Amino acid sequence: MLKPIKFYDIPSVIPGQAWSPNTWKTRYSLNFKGLPYQTVWVEFPDIEKVSKKIGTLPTDTKGGLPYYSLPAIHDPNTNTTLVESALIAEYLDTTYPDTPKLFPPGTRALQHAFVDAFMSKLGALWQFALPASNTILNPSSEAYFRRSREKTFGKKIEDIAPTGSAMEMEWAKVKAGFGAIDGWLQKGKADGPYFLGKEPTFADFVVASFILWCKKIWGPDSSQWKDIMSWNEGRWEAFIKGLEKYETGPVSVRM
Amino acid sequence: MLKPIKFYDIPSVIPGQAWSPNTWKTRYSLNFKGLPYQTVWVEFPDIEKVSKKIGTLPTDTKGGLPYYSLPAIHDPNTNTTLVESALIAEYLDTTYPDTPKLFPPGTRALQHAFVDAFMSKLGALWQFALPASNTILNPSSEAYFRRSREKTFGKKIEDIAPTGSAMEMEWAKVKAGFGAIDGWLQKGKADGPYFLGKEPTFADFVVASFILWCKKIWGPDSSQWKDIMSWNEGRWEAFIKGLEKYETGPVSVRM
Numbered sequence: 001m002l003k004p005i006k007f008y009d010i011p012s013v014i015p016g017q018a019w020s021p022n023t024w025k026t027r028y029s030l031n032f033k034g035l036p037y038q039t040v041w042v043e044f045p046d047i048e049k050v051s052k053k054i055g056t057l058p059t060d061t062k063g064g065l066p067y068y069s070l071p072a073i074h075d076p077n078t079n080t081t082l083v084e085s086a087l088i089a090e091y092l093d094t095t096y097p098d099t100p101k102l103f104p105p106g107t108r109a110l111q112h113a114f115v116d117a118f119m120s121k122l123g124a125l126w127q128f129a130l131p132a133s134n135t136i137l138n139p140s141s142e143a144y145f146r147r148s149r150e151k152t153f154g155k156k157i158e159d160i161a162p163t164g165s166a167m168e169m170e171w172a173k174v175k176a177g178f179g180a181i182d183g184w185l186q187k188g189k190a191d192g193p194y195f196l197g198k199e200p201t202f203a204d205f206v207v208a209s210f211i212l213w214c215k216k217i218w219g220p221d222s223s224q225w226k227d228i229m230s231w232n233e234g235r236w237e238a239f240i241k242g243l244e245k246y247e248t249g250p251v252s253v254r255m
Numbered sequence: 256m257l258k259p260i261k262f263y264d265i266p267s268v269i270p271g272q273a274w275s276p277n278t279w280k281t282r283y284s285l286n287f288k289g290l291p292y293q294t295v296w297v298e299f300p301d302i303e304k305v306s307k308k309i310g311t312l313p314t315d316t317k318g319g320l321p322y323y324s325l326p327a328i329h330d331p332n333t334n335t336t337l338v339e340s341a342l343i344a345e346y347l348d349t350t351y352p353d354t355p356k357l358f359p360p361g362t363r364a365l366q367h368a369f370v371d372a373f374m375s376k377l378g379a380l381w382q383f384a385l386p387a388s389n390t391i392l393n394p395s396s397e398a399y400f401r402r403s404r405e406k407t408f409g410k411k412i413e414d415i416a417p418t419g420s421a422m423e424m425e426w427a428k429v430k431a432g433f434g435a436i437d438g439w440l441q442k443g444k445a446d447g448p449y450f451l452g453k454e455p456t457f458a459d460f461v462v463a464s465f466i467l468w469c470k471k472i473w474g475p476d477s478s479q480w481k482d483i484m485s486w487n488e489g490r491w492e493a494f495i496k497g498l499e500k501y502e503t504g505p506v507s508v509r510m
Contacts, residue, residue: 105446107448107452108446113373198361
């Protein structure tokens with residue numbers, strides 16, 4: 001009988017709390033595999049402290065300083081601690097070989113290239129999504145997120161998103177980015193609805209995590225979400241709908 | 256008994272003539288599948304005329320005008336004419352199902368995303384490789400290629416490649432691009448040497464076509480090629496070496 005994996009995620013004020021596209025990749029991964037887990041909610045200012053305590057390394061540097069990030073997991077069944085969603089996915093594939101594969105044999109190189117390609121299409125999204133993300137955080141995370149993003153962009157977080165005609169132009173770029181991603185899926189249409197055909201893999205959960213992020217930060221009734229829903233013949237709402245069953249985990253350990 | 260497929264390629268002055276990264280994708284594809292073909296060599300100024308004659312459509316527009324390109328094929332066995340390497344690859348997979356697959360089932364969407372990701376890493380290469388390509392063309396293609404690229408870049412083709420410290424900086428970007436591609440392969444190292452593991456697929460032939468291009472335009476003894484060979488622990492020479500048997504086709508129809 002497996003002990004629940006500890007899954008470190010960042011909370012918010014929205015129902016269910018989960019919102020971060022990066023941690024969603026791991027939440028989806030755990031749910032897809034049907035592995036028992038417990039979420040440990042960590043506010044932004046506590047990520048470094050918690051990371052050091054559980055023993056994960058910085059995933060990046062920012063301004064010359066080590067940068068700690070989530071998702072991370074601690075698996076008490078193997079006494080393993082890991083940070084970064086793709087590494088976690090590979091670990092889960094290897095450690096629990098009888099669960100559905102996030103990286104089917106032979107697909108790792110191509111899936112990693114895919115994640116690069118996908119991220120490169122989202123260049124225009126951040127300026128809209130970061131300020132919106134800030135509005136759903138708890139107070140301590142909000143202050144931290146504001147401070148770090150204002151430093152990066154050199155302006156108040158409320159001023160990061162463009163307005164007027166610049167807004168229209170930049171939002172059109174977001175739409176074009178999603179259009180390119182839709183184009184890839186169209187090329188494989190005969191293979192199935194997912195990036196590797198009939199069954200979802202890590203690539204799909206990466207995409208779904210970003211779409212879900214948009215839905216969570218703007219809300220289902222927002223003009224932004226309604227706009228996204230209208231793109232590519234409704235592809236994106238349908239895409240996350242198809243993976244909806246992996247938004248939640250095994251009932252027995254749901255918290 | 257299959258009749259040879261007509262394969263439309265662009266000639267050059269180097270041994271074997273083939274040099275273009277785009278047409279190499281199709282040459283590799285045909286050889287990988289062991290299909291009989293005959294090369295029809297088409298100089299740049301004749302591409303539009305030949306395309307209209309065989310009935311292929313423009314693949315792009317340039318300056319508001321239709322732009323015709325190669326590779327194209329005419330398959331007399333099915334009376335099919337096609338342009339563009341990925342479309343040709345898919346056609347060959349479908350039409351000759353008993354030959355090795357360029358797009359194994361379920362991999363089309365991800366391979367198309369891969370090609371986008373791969374091309375995005377080559378941004379700094381063109382300024383070096385286009386002028387070098389021009390030096391190996393036959394006179395009529397040289398004049399045409401020079402005219403069209405000088406129009407695009409707004410300078411003499413000999414002046415497109417940067418010099419001095421700018422050259423060093425831009426060449427470092429080329430190296431970084433190859434480094435990123437190597438990074439993807441490293442992630443899948445345990446799966447095999449290719450992008451989908453043990454066997455080459457279309458993604459590998461795309462990459463190999465661009466590496467081969469570098470080797471062909473600069474020559475095996477050039478400083479550029481020696482530099483590329485030294486990157487990523489010799490990955491790139493080894494990569495095309497592993498696919499060398501697909502550089503040539505069935506002996507019976509070799510011309």
